[in-house]
Amino acid sequence: DTVLAAATITMKLTSTVCFPRQEIMKWNGWGYSDSKFLFNKKGQAEFTGKRYRLSGMVLPSLQDWFENTFGASVNHKSPATPALNASAVPPASLNEAFVEDLKATGIPFSHEAEDRVFRAHGHCLHEIFALREGKKFERVPDMVVWPNCHSDVVKIVELACKHNVCLIPYGGGTSVTSALECPPEETRCIVSLDTSQMNRILWIDEKNLVAHVEAGIIGQDLERLLNESGYCTGHEPDSMEFSSLGGWVATRASGMKKNVYGNIEDLVIHIKVVTPRGVIEKSCQGPRMSTGPDIHHFILGSEGTLGVVTEVTMKIRPIPEYQKYGSVVFPNFEAGVACLREVAKQRCAPASIRLMDNEQFQFGHALKPQVSSIFTNFVEGLKKFYITKFKGFDPHQLVVATLLFEGDRERVLQHEKQVYDIAATFGGLAAGEDNGQRGYILTFVIAYLRDLGMDYYVVAESFETSVPWDRVLDLCRNVKERINRECKERGVQFQPLTSCRVTQTYDAGACVYFYFAFNYRGLADPVHTYERVEHAAREEILANGGSLSHHHGVGKLRKEWMKESISSLGVGMLQSVKDYVDPDNIFGNRNLL
């Protein structure tokens, strides 16, 4: 019972020329071309397409919420440039000798403007904003290659070294750290190495419950294919529809259900990486080794600076017999955090447990589809009455935790009771499966909503951190306050939306995710304003004991804080690995260091 409609963007090699993802995906926004939010002629919001549970539905409250929250109006549009203007793309500067040798290998490549632009960016606000505005690109890859397997990658890397060409690995393209941006100062030919064709499960070992998978596979395809054999990885980052296994490894990704399955570093058993110095591999698949520092940890989080991850051996699990969503309403955020802390302390976190603040709770309500029956309407009304009037919760204070339980039925029910009992001691009231499930749907559609905002002068972004338990509340409050204050000081005319949620719990702390959006009418350079505010917010996070990143990574966006985060000695250690593995900076995306 997955919230995702079965869908795939994997395209097999059908022609010999290129593999245009842009045919089914937006070139200047999030996700599938056929899925988007819009305000119809009646002013009502709807979500187009057929892929999601919300697809084709009318969302009657969204317009009010949108206009009231941002001071925006559906009459003030800020439409995007309809198509890519090829003249805005700098011409490809090709390394002819490299191209000649590459041709000889038969590996497909392209230097079409559209292919190159598509792989010149991730999904940071400034990147998408620039695409929508039709701005001139400073630097994009000069060509794109599509290796089909590990040995293709070996050949490409060898040729790149031979001809001094810069390689930038490209997986799902969902980076939000400017990691895919080409360094403007790079004078060599830049080749985007698109791993999308390396998307097979090579074998499944049911005795050891591991699968050996090519690293270009996209999250949802991996789950779907494993499901066919009765297994799953359980690794479900919010971007899993589009992000790739290799990308997860390169950024130290975290999945929604890490409480049961672990984060990516817990899931990988073996990683194969092609570097300018050769291929990194281990000699066995022992479940744990004491052989010096784990070399996997040089690769995990290396953000494409050392080489290309080509194949990964990964833990798999039988598909759980039973899955159940749930939700708990708390009178306020403090109570909710205290409950999550207790759940973590008792180590009884469900597969997923997330706490949304009041702003997000209200936002979630604005996304409720039109209710078809009077009865549902009536029941909803009763519930609301019970919580706000009977239990005395302030609708402007209450928060909701969404839960997902997995396992065999009996144990799930037992587990559920345990968690609800803890919640009750913090004043939490069970608020139904439906609310829980809606929370998780929101996760997948929220990125689409940013595009809707940008159609109406609203810019939005999210960022995350991890923080010790005792600092969670202080950090959330201070970061929100800092954002509000910075917006005011930087001339943002409207009250910004600042919202946060606790998305992961650990023994010693939590992962906190912030959403931040504002109406930019009246601002000369909204992206610059946005960036300054995000910068200030990150400083505030660091000053309040938060980390530089929990799972998004550093890229180029947060490089300036690396020394402060891991000490200059730490940076030196990483640098010396880079210098040894890639002395000529072939993998020259300049992330991280």
Add this chain to the structure above:
Amino acid sequence: MSYLGHRSLMYKQGSSHSQDPMLKRDGFEDILEERRNSSDLKYALRCYAPVLYKGVTPCKANMLKNIVLQSDQLRYVINQVSQESGEAPDIIQEEASVILEEMAHRLQISTVRFFAFALSKAFKTLFQHVCVNEEGIQRLQQAIQEHPVVLLPSHRSYMDFLLMSYILYTYDLALPVIAAGMDFMGMKFVGEMLRMSGAFFIRRSFGGDKLYWAVFSEYVKTMLRNGFAPIEFFLEGTRSRTCKSLTPKLGLLNIVIEPFFKGEVFDVNLVPISISYERILEESLYARELLGVPKPKESTSGLLKARRILSEDYGSIHVYFGQPVSVRSLAQGKVNRSTYNLFPRHIPRKPMEETQSFVNDTAYRIVRLQEDNMVLKPWVLMASLLLQNLEGMELSVLTEQTVWLRGLALSYAAFLDWPDHAPTAKVVSSSLALHRGLACVSGGRVSLVVGEPLGPVTPEEALFNRAVSVLSCASYRNQVLHVFLRPAMLAVAMHTAASSKKNEVYNCFSFLWDMFSNDFILCPGDTDFEEACYLLVKTGAVQMPQQDIVMTDIGQPTLSFFNGLLEPFLQGYQVVCRYLCEEASEGLTEKQYIPAVRSFAVKLILAGAFTSLSELF
């Protein structure tokens, strides 16, 4: 923080609008006016509904105690003390509870209403006006909603904190909780009344008492974090007996700033408040105290005796609520908050060097802001002149020089309350009338009033009486020192330097600066020398050709006034040095030191070695 920028702006404004010193500052409103025209009882019983901090966790004074006793911070220290002393934690916990009981306020509105009524009556008898800058009140109201607020008034009189609460009540602002010295507790009934009007009591010294410190700091922090009420304390620690600002104490300031460094609050607003009395109730009491007559113990009966003062006219009070200072903005780039990340926040730790120097700096800045907004009366200028002419002055000369000094003070941005449209002679005579206990006019000459003792007098007794009147007078001169201090130090430096070379003058200036840094509020890192040069050049007393600093043709009166202004302070140091060289024996204790220096000075003066007396203490 554009603190320095703000100051220089102020000077600029001061120079171009020297006729209107109030320009940069807010205007005042007399809150007694309404009290004289409407019922005090109604006023005391009116609806009181102040705006509160937006993040306030509503709680009663009693709940506060429980929060403090159950805090991680206190529990940690209790366990630590228990381990060190071998006592059971329960017993230590009980001790903590007793300390807290002794300390905690029991703020309740009915007591405040009582004070509102009683003080209205008293103020109307004692004072002509109680003036408050309303814009400051509005800024404060805004600040109270935004962030926890700390009120930092100057401290010249026992009146200060009742007056503060009275004003906040009048303007419907949140009533503060006030850190008060334990000595008040001696006055049984009054102590409890003060407690119920928001005072909490701290021991004067508790150096090594870990538990006491923990209870105290957690109590204050809890009130700050919860936004229970604005917290008020006196940076100077005690009432200044001389009307000079005292070197700030850092303990409480450290406590209220720490929650910001630890991220427990987004910001803390420090509000400097300048309370200026035209005449201080304790005027002659202070002079006697300085001369070694012991301070009367605070007692209820003593307070009742003080009723005598009710029959006198004490002029007006000006209370200036300064611009709230954001700790966050001040700390920007100076303190790296992430240094607090690797240590549990509930374990007490000595502040890091970076933090210590920040807090020290902040304390000095706040005191300087208090000084800047002190309202000065014409009498302050007259007292400065009279003290340089102890043998007395012709009234006409005094009037003329007061006018001259007024011009100088205004061009140095003094906050002078000079009556509009009144002839100078009138201003001078009414000042003399108000301070008739200190100076008198006879035969066209103005001189200090010296108390007439009964019966035969020893030379020592006569000297004592003279000293009382000089010191009383000095407490007015001292009010203007902060305006003239820097240029005056430069004037002295120019006088003492071997040549007019800028670097030699600078060396003399630095010497004086170091020496006086315990007497006056001189912030480390400030560009005082540059400021002094700027001011003296601006008023035409000094020119700076190339590498020299020289007096101009018209500079003589200014420079000699400044030399005279600081002379008593320099003489004070000379006496002490002579004593230490000539008389002091080994093993001199601190207790013996002051009386010994005092009697040494008496000997010197009686022998005719010194003329001025004002710095003898």
